Amino acid sequence: MHKRNRARRSFVLGAVGLLAATAYAHHSFAVFFDDEKGIVTVRGTVTEFSFRNPHGVIRVDVIENGKKVEWKAETNSPSILERRGWKRDSLKAGDEIILEGWRARDGSRYMRMRKVTKADGTPVGIPFETPVVQ
Amino acid sequence: MMGAVPSRRIAAAGALALLLAGCGGTAPQETAAKHPDFSGFWMLARAPVEDEVLKAKLSPDAVVLQDTGAPEYGPGDFGGLKLTAKAQEIANAWKIEDDMTVSNTCRIPSIVYAMQGPFPIEIFQGSDLMVLRLEYFDMARVIFFDDRFMKEEEAPHTKVGYSIAHWEGDELVVKTSKLKEATITNNGLFHSDQVRVIERFRLSPDGKQLLSTQEFEDPEMLENKGARFITWNKVEGDHVRAYDCDPSFAENYAN
Numbered sequence: 001m002h003k004r005n006r007a008r009r010s011f012v013l014g015a016v017g018l019l020a021a022t023a024y025a026h027h028s029f030a031v032f033f034d035d036e037k038g039i040v041t042v043r044g045t046v047t048e049f050s051f052r053n054p055h056g057v058i059r060v061d062v063i064e065n066g067k068k069v070e071w072k073a074e075t076n077s078p079s080i081l082e083r084r085g086w087k088r089d090s091l092k093a094g095d096e097i098i099l100e101g102w103r104a105r106d107g108s109r110y111m112r113m114r115k116v117t118k119a120d121g122t123p124v125g126i127p128f129e130t131p132v133v134q
Numbered sequence: 135m136m137g138a139v140p141s142r143r144i145a146a147a148g149a150l151a152l153l154l155a156g157c158g159g160t161a162p163q164e165t166a167a168k169h170p171d172f173s174g175f176w177m178l179a180r181a182p183v184e185d186e187v188l189k190a191k192l193s194p195d196a197v198v199l200q201d202t203g204a205p206e207y208g209p210g211d212f213g214g215l216k217l218t219a220k221a222q223e224i225a226n227a228w229k230i231e232d233d234m235t236v237s238n239t240c241r242i243p244s245i246v247y248a249m250q251g252p253f254p255i256e257i258f259q260g261s262d263l264m265v266l267r268l269e270y271f272d273m274a275r276v277i278f279f280d281d282r283f284m285k286e287e288e289a290p291h292t293k294v295g296y297s298i299a300h301w302e303g304d305e306l307v308v309k310t311s312k313l314k315e316a317t318i319t320n321n322g323l324f325h326s327d328q329v330r331v332i333e334r335f336r337l338s339p340d341g342k343q344l345l346s347t348q349e350f351e352d353p354e355m356l357e358n359k360g361a362r363f364i365t366w367n368k369v370e371g372d373h374v375r376a377y378d379c380d381p382s383f384a385e386n387y388a389n
Contacts (some may be wrong), residue, residue, distance in 0.1 A: 003272070052380040056241060072386055077253070079269060121308075125239040 001053060012046075020036035033102040033112045040103040040111055042071050051078045058113060060099055073101050073113040076128070084126040091116070091124065100127075168239050169305050170337045173259045175373055176344050177315030178203050178252050183365045186353030188305075188334050196349050196359035201319060202250045212323050212343040216357035221323060234387050240379035242271045242315035244293045244348055247323055248362050249333075256374040264299070269374045277308055286311060291327050306335040318350075318360065326354040 044060035047070070056075035061068050075081060078088070091097065096119035101111035116125035182202045192198070197214035200209055209230070217225060225256050225380055232238060243251070245268075253270040263283070266275040277286070278299040290297035295313035310331040318325050329352035349361040 020366055052383060053377050054379055057383070057386050073384065077377070079253075079377070082375070083372070 011041075013034055027028065032104060034105045039100050040115060041098060041100045043096070043098045044071060046091050046095040046097055046132075048093060051086075051088040053079075054079050056081065058097075058099065058116070061098065069109060071099065071109040071111065073099055075113045079099045079124060086125040095119075098123070169301050169306075170261060170341075171259055172257045172264070172306065172335060172337070172344060174252060175256045175369050175371075176370075177254045177369050179252075179343065179365040179367050180204070181365075182363035183338070183343065183345055184363050185336070185338075185347075185365075187335065188345060188363070190348045191334060191348055192349055193359050196361040198356050198361045198363065200363050203331070206323050207319050209321050211321070212319055213360075214358075215318070215323065215360050216325050217323065218353075218355055218357055221296065224324055224377065225322035230235075234384055235382045236384040238383045238386040240271075242279070242293045242316075243311045244271065244325070244329075245273070245275065245295060245310065245318060245350070246272045246331060247317050248273055248293075249348060250362050253377075254372070254374060256367070265287065267374045269377055271379060272377045304336055308333040308335070324355065325352045328352055328354050345367070365379035 018024050042060065042062045044062035046058060046060055048057070048059040050057045054077065056078055058075065059071045060071050060073075063069075076084075078086075086097075098117045098119070099111070099113065100115040101113045104110040113128075116124040118124065145361055152343055164194075177363070180203060184198075199207075199213040199215070201213060207213055209228075210225075211280060212225075219300055230386060243247075248268055248270050249255075251268075253268065253272040255269070256267045258265040258267075262280070263276055263278045268274070273294055275294045277299045279299055281298060284296070286298070287295050289310050289312045290322075291314045293314050293316060296308040297308050297310040299308040301307070308331075310333070313325070313327060313329050313331070315324055317323065331350045332346060333349075334347050338345055344366040345362045346366075348364060349359060350356075351359045
């Protein structure tokens, strides 16, 4: 599931702003997500939003090549999100959203959420500008 | 999450109040009023301050890790820490997949890793003890100023360990032992239950930052000492919130 060899180098890049997420015992951002290939963006319909630790999760149905597929985005810790304006009901099933984040290194439809925007352009909370955090 | 306050939080707050209220008895140490007050809510600073006063007190042979807060080392990189054969064997066998299971997702780190994790802390300072709550994994440290409450030899091994503190001028020095085995760098390097940690805390001149160093040694796992600079920024009006880790989160990794 993870490509450890690609990550066999230091990810201590805080000085240049590439901050990796940490959360012992579930996983390391540096190993799991690809912060070098930039941001992946999908537009879809929320099917589930869970607001829990160690991470929240947003599930969205996305149409790719005419086919419905599921993307999952893990979020920062709920307490961190709350401090950035999120609430447990910020997203509801059926919401149309644009979801941006750092994609899993294994190429699966799994990302670390950076920014969420409602279909009408309303941002949800304050976006994360770097792959930061919690 | 923001609705009714869970009963266990009320209980915890009550316990803290009782502990701190009990601090006013016969104080063999100087009273807290003679020392800086670290009480309050502190958010981890994105970049730690390498405070010269604290830096001068690190062991000369301690390697300073550069992973405080959100940055972290990739697999096989331990920031200059020299592993014993035992630690290296464990590190070689480590797989991140093992951390991403229902049984391990909410496994708690020790204070060695948790203090620099990118989460806030809240300090309740008394004269004979202080309580330091970490938002990360709902951890709570009780740091005593003497051993009247418990002797080190009687203390169980836990993830917060047994901490005794003293003041050196305006610096708080905390010595911790009796820590359970846990990660050091979140990438396969673990400390043993023999690890010993020395932390130094001081306020910045304007009182807006809490400056600290963490130094640890563990001859069973490390051939040299390790250290970190950790800095927090004072934030008024906020408090540590419940972490309440849910292990079922790991089910999301299964496609």
